[in-house]
Amino acid sequence: MADKKARLMVDGLDEAIELPVYSGTEGPDVIDVRPLTGQGLFTYDPGFVSTAACESKITYIDGANGVLLHGGYPIEQLAEQSDYLEVCYLLLNGDLPTAEEKEKFVNTVSRHTMVHEQMSHFFNGFRRDAHPMAIMVACVGALSAFYHDSLDINDAYHREVCAYRLIAKMPTLAAMCYKYSIGQPFMYPRNELAYADNFLHMMFGTPCEEYRPNPVLAKAMDRIFLLHADHEQNASTSTVRLAGSSGANPFACIASGIAALWGPAHGGANEAVLTMLEEIGHEDNIPEFIEKAKDPNDPFRLMGFGHRVYRNFDPRAKVMKKTCDEVLTELGVADEPLLKIAKRLEQIALEDEYFVKRKLYPNVDFYSGIILKAIGIPTNMFTVIFALSRTIGWISHWSEFHSSPNKIGRPRQLYTGPSKRDIK
């Protein structure tokens, strides 16, 4: 597999160290640095900005050109021509399903949507104002206490069943968090509904009244799920892989992914966008916030702008912007003050030299936050919806990790603490 070699000269060594160089199907070559340990050397890459931590066939991103491919298919085509569950199938199996495969897949997922009735008692232990991400970390981890029949990580069938369970139960648990917070009864899933419609039914339906989802909003919801489904080795996916590398069970691993996603630099950004818009409060205050974001001595950042990998534009944001316009038009709320602030902020940031020079474009979370707000989903549920959508990415990477020879993840460090000393 090594078609090229790199040679590294290090002061103090007599000879150059030869390192194999591998080429993938797309993207930059990678230098295999493992021979360095034999020479007593480690590489140093805080934030993993130039480290390929694994080999993967699932998703490819070309950040410079705004390209995102799942199984080779561009995200724009998937968003237009498929739906979330088809993309789930693609991420898990490497190809889009045939009509027959899709029917079987959808049928299987929809037969796993209920959670064990005991799960509902867990919620009573939480304050009503608990952050739903706190509840999700706990409840998803707790699923491992219920499904003992699928915890053998070395059994491909067990891994598959876990994937079905997780995809199916995340909307149920997410909606339960919301219902608990507002004191309404939990709604059981309705398996005849499409995935996004069922989620909206569990969120907004009540036992007293049937909820009929607006097709424009259901489509937007499905698109939000689809656009967040996977993003290769981001912080939460790397967390899931690392947790999985110790042999931990899949539910525990996904709980670790949910925890990593929670932060505002990652999945918490969609919630942070709305909090920021509320703080701005009025269009007149936008310049003040823009100046704060540009001030190197101020930690404030414009939430929903910038991306570690996309240095040009986020292809998901392009699709999301279109959906955002559709939803705002359908609901007739484009003039709502918060949404007006968002539009104005987007326009100013796209023209301001600071943002243009650093290629800080609105990312997917800028628009998804606005859509979710318009649909009526409370702000603290935004990151939960990201977690629900990303579960398929996490479980696909976790499964890929366990389907090939692997090792426990164990990074090393550059130690700068005291040298050995004796207690006096």
Ligand code: CMC
């Ligand atoms: N507002 C103001 N300045 C920014 C921003 C921002 N949102 N993002 C980056 N910068 C500046 C940063 O200060 C730095 O400036 P300088 O070169 O003068 O020091 C420059 O742009 C490069 O930033 P960086 O910190 O090297 O970029 P990074 O790759 O480490 O961070 C990021 C990427 C997404 C964490 C960051 O852009 C950010 O904090 N954005 C806001 C949070 C956000 O929207 N996150 C969601 C990401 S998309 C969803 C997901 O995949 O999770």
